[in-house]
Amino acid sequence: MSESHRVRRADGPVIADVVVPPSKSIANRALICAALADGESEITGVAPGDDTSAMLDCLDRLGIPVAVSKRDGNLVGAVVGSAGNLPAGPITLPTRLAGTTSRFITALAAIGPGPYLVDGDPPLRSRPMGPLHNSLIALGATLEPGDRPGHLPVTVSGPLRGADAVVMPGNVSSQYVSALMLVAPYIRRGLRLGLSTSLVSRPYVEITRAVMTAFGADDIELSDRRVHVGEGGYFGAAYRVEPDASSASYPLAAAAMAGGAVCVRGLGANALQGDARFVDVLVEMGCTATVSADDTVIMRRRDTPLRGIEIDMSDISDLVPTMAVIATQAVTPTRITGVGFIRKKESDRLGDLADELAKTGADITVEADGLLITPTDLLHAATLDTHHDHRLGMAFGILGLVVDGIEVNDPGVVSKSWPAFWDALEAIPARGQ
Template identity: 70%
Template sequence: MTGDSSTVQTVRLAEGPVIAEVTVPPSKSIANRALICAALAGGESEIVGLAPGDDTNAMVDCLDRLGIPVDVSDEDGLSTGSVTGTGGALLRGPITLDTRLAGTTSRFVTALAALGPGPYLIDGAEPLRARPMGPLHDSLHALGARVEPGEDWGHLPVTISGPAGGADAIVMPGDVSSQYVTALMLIAPLIRDGLSLGLSTDLVSRPYVEITKSVMESFGATDIHIAHRHVTVAESGYEPTRYQVEPDASSASYPLAAAAVVGGAVTVKGLGESSLQGDAAFSGVLEQMGCIVTSGPTSTVVMRRRDSPLHGIDIDMAHISDLVPTLAVVATQATTPTRIRGVGFIREKESDRLGDLAAELHKLGADITVEDDGLTINPTDVLRGARLDTHHDHRLAMSFGLLGLVVSGLEIADPEVVTKSWPTYWDALDAIPARRA
């Protein structure tokens, strides 16, 4: 999707405290990991709770083109994917794999392609072509795959031919993207002698790597170890299974943040205290800012009295970096400054999630400063309406939507970008403010 800047979205102002119970989509991060594991298993797997949106659709399309059919059915509003795994056998190329705007899909499919004979051309939309993938391409080359850049090394388009044959050890930086680490981990059980991956820098977003390990183990992969600067995965293969995908904690941050921004209480169903996802910790961040949080086995509730103001915090968000835009928006409503640290690497996400985020919030009159490793948000008396650009980034769009609950005249350009992860987001946000009798 290229985006349409002529289309704008407005959000209904909240005229009082919000009281809502929200169901968020299944986790696309978990679903895409499970799809790769199921594809590499030998036999039929069932993934209950396929995430809606472009990322999952792109993954399903790529697997189908590689000879791994995914039969998707819907029941009671929940999508289930029946995957016919091939044990690592991929159709011979030439095959073109379009990953659209999906970062996880592009990285996971690039690694998957290294298991087959090729050639496989992996490409995506223009914003995805700009995102760096050099460490992953370098690592696949070190594993014996043939990696041929279409234009610039370390970017899409790229042509991959395998099969990768393994290596004694490979090294990549850990502070650029955990998706590189995950991509290699996912194919490691089918690589001769497995994977020994050294990290030259500290691992960012480690909770996502822990999710990868958990999903892999659910599909029968064994002997997976994640240390400070070292990841090892044994050659073991995968077994077909039935896997239930939990609600997406990153998506849950938006309705939970609505309770913080406006005041009131929001419950997210299905996301409980035993969640695999590091982003589930966001409710605790809101608690630090003055909200009341209740988390049980099957739900999370965030509450704030409107006469109890939010206060700013100083926080390292390296392990929950996708939620920086959400927290930045909440911080504009706090009475004291907020400092977000440890997230310099998010400049190379779908957008520059520091510079672009700050530039758009400045249009509203927010006092926000970009630092080398994060942001500082100072309180301001009043925010004014403006038209905000989303920079092809679903997380910016959904975060900006929260401010529409409390800022009159706010318009969000290219609102359809939310289809990447939550196609019905605007309807869900519209249902949060209470209706007048």
């Protein structure tokens, strides 16, 4: 991939069937459960991309290789579980740029004797890990920070002995909660976690519970301020990963912005992911949706304007960049709230996003916990930086369908979750209609 990618503007309404990658969030959860399980597992839909690749590498280094093969267009992973028995270190576990992987692997490492050095690339080292590290220490693990406490690199040694109760904030990252939940069946007396603030991105924690249940851990209780997981372990299972609802937001946004109809195959009414409810958001903005058991279709007539809305996106925060670019095409303002915590994602997903969209002439204001997007008459060509963030890169690509002359720097950043994104964007048949 070149240093920049120029997006071709759509000449008319989009009409497309799109297959998006499997959910990396679900795949990484399933891989952790399968790695700890007693028995063999088969995971259909091992997600492509850097995050999953980093997870597979770390598991291999921990003596749990995943044999990946292709079957009927899907990547299938065969895993022989460790039954919770990890090899002694020293072992280095490189998590690259993968925030989810780094947090899940840190918790997994605390199950074994150690020492295990968990480290990532420089941008990942700047991301906070303190609440997770402190909770693992409270549960009996030993964590020795490298450069800065609460960040990578960190050396982890177990085992986890359990505690009567552990408390962490719930409004920083649901990944901390999910990481503890995933290893909780292997903690003596399980996990009793209290949250000092309300939980953000709760749908991701619900995904964690659903995946754990599929591998046999069914003693799980969730509430706004409390999480309980019983001791008991996992058993091997056959598990199919559904398409990624976050990735689906981009082609669905294309239909909303350019008009036309886009179908995302395989993402249906029973989807686990909270991000699948983005369909309802698009309907509120003026689109028409058809959701069957197997597929999701978004349609908009070009003579039906997009309406701006006010929306709390705390539970679907990964979709803020998608929402922001859609909002630039609405006829009334959009206010996004409840997402101040995303300023510490792969990028500052409020400040960096606003700065880049402003280069196109967009009227976008960063507020205390979100964004205000006021439509303007004419956006113009610009070269946009991705700030090491795949979600910014893909959102800017969709903007390029309706704004001529959008060029995206570092387009290869999309390899984190959807390596074939630019090819999929080019395949949308919207030229010369």
